[in-house]
Amino acid sequence: MNAKKLALLSIVLWIGLVLVIGVKIFKGSVEKSEDGRAVVNLTIPEKALVLGEMRQLLASVGGILAGIEKNDPNAIAEAAYNGGTKMMVDATPGLMLKLPADFKMKGVGVHKYFDKIAEEAKKGAGKDKIISMLNTQLQTCVSCHASYQFKTN
Numbered sequence: 001m002n003a004k005k006l007a008l009l010s011i012v013l014w015i016g017l018v019l020v021i022g023v024k025i026f027k028g029s030v031e032k033s034e035d036g037r038a039v040v041n042l043t044i045p046e047k048a049l050v051l052g053e054m055r056q057l058l059a060s061v062g063g064i065l066a067g068i069e070k071n072d073p074n075a076i077a078e079a080a081y082n083g084g085t086k087m088m089v090d091a092t093p094g095l096m097l098k099l100p101a102d103f104k105m106k107g108v109g110v111h112k113y114f115d116k117i118a119e120e121a122k123k124g125a126g127k128d129k130i131i132s133m134l135n136t137q138l139q140t141c142v143s144c145h146a147s148y149q150f151k152t153n
Helices: 002-025 044-070 073-082 091-097 101-122 127-146
Strands: 029-031 040-041 146-152
Touching: 040 044, 040 091, 044 073, 044 091, 044 101, 044 127, 044 146, 073 101, 101 127, 127 146
Parallel strands: 040 146
Antiparallel strands: 029 040
């Protein structure tokens, strides 16, 4: 095989690999469940990581509500920051390949929105504004839970 053919074959194989990885990153490792949600197959440690992060998000919601009840903007901001981008973990590449793109985008959006809630609380936003933002946040959570479920291999 001459150098020109070898170079062309290498380029074709490289493009094919990039396409396969791109599709994998976008689609993730999912199948449809009986209830229509996408089933994301994870290892036990991966599932524990994802569910642990979701529990932290719920704890942030609880902390925000407690801050609202006490009329304490600092407590609201602290609780919101605890669910914000600072809690985004460096997940393994294997986990990131398994998660569908929509799930990853929603996840990043949720963390960023918690930061936004914290900033609004620090600026002195009233409880009605914070509750409205929290409602928006929870709708994102509900839509995600309605779309996905996690199972272990």
